[in-house]
Amino acid sequence: MRRQTPGKDDILAQPWLQPVRPYLSDDRLWALERQSVARGVAMGLFMGLLMPVAQILFAVAGAAVIRGHVPISAACTLVTNPFTVPPIYYAAYQLGDQLLPASLDFSSFTFEAHNWLADGINWAITHGAPLMTGLLVIAAVSAVLGYLAVHLCWRSKTPRTP
Template sequence: MKTREALFQKWWIRPFAHLLGHPSLWHLNRRSLPRGVALGLFVGFLIPFGQFALAALLAVPFRANVPTAASATLVTNPLTFAPIYFAAFKVGGMLPIAAFGSGAADADWLSAFLHASGATAVGLLIFAVVFATLGYAISALFWRFRLAKRWSRRPAAAERLTQTI
């Protein structure tokens, strides 16, 4: 990933540099990290192409960390694409979805295709919401755990410092 300054020097980014200057977009903190993870997972599951760019663009209004949002979309990659879509089809197929189509006898294949597409879309929406929520919660808990661990070590480090002086 390029540095922030190198990115701002691009001719197509310069007009939007004032929008991209907010510190939460580039620094990890307790709010921007979980937002970035949730946003990236949501876009990664829901959008089949252009995920990286869309997650980075959506990170701006949500004040999510841009690199985290973009990299979280990699949950769907060439190795995981087929299993995720198959599982989404199965999950969406369990729900009572009205069959789409005209009902004509020669359009049975079209009706079956639209029903399968609808089931997959519903399954992907369920996955996007569930995994974005879990990603937000897990990354927020990770941040909190990491901070608590640092704070617990702090008195010992301060005590060692005073003993050496």
């Protein structure tokens, strides 16, 4: 499998990565070290759950900023996929609806035009706040749990010296 997987140099040689190559060329972003892997997992889970589009792009950029493992950060965004998005978004909406105060009523904000764009905007206004609140909470909790899980698993796999 390692022979099939492209390495750091192969990935960075892509012409479309020319503008960001200096930011991604640091060897620490590609090394399997406990801290960088934990940061990469946390950033990947956070962006994968919070961002509905361009998750990998934001996760890689975030990993570069916090010195997290870039490939692991990109891979962890795959927590959201066509099979997991519906239950995650449903749970996020329910959680956000419980967390937001009941006095927060968005139903008065409506567009008068009756077409698909206006219907979409009306839906986003009335349901967007609970959904985004829930997604933010789930993303933050998942990132912290992922970070801690890497540290716990790494510690349990490291041989102890007497």
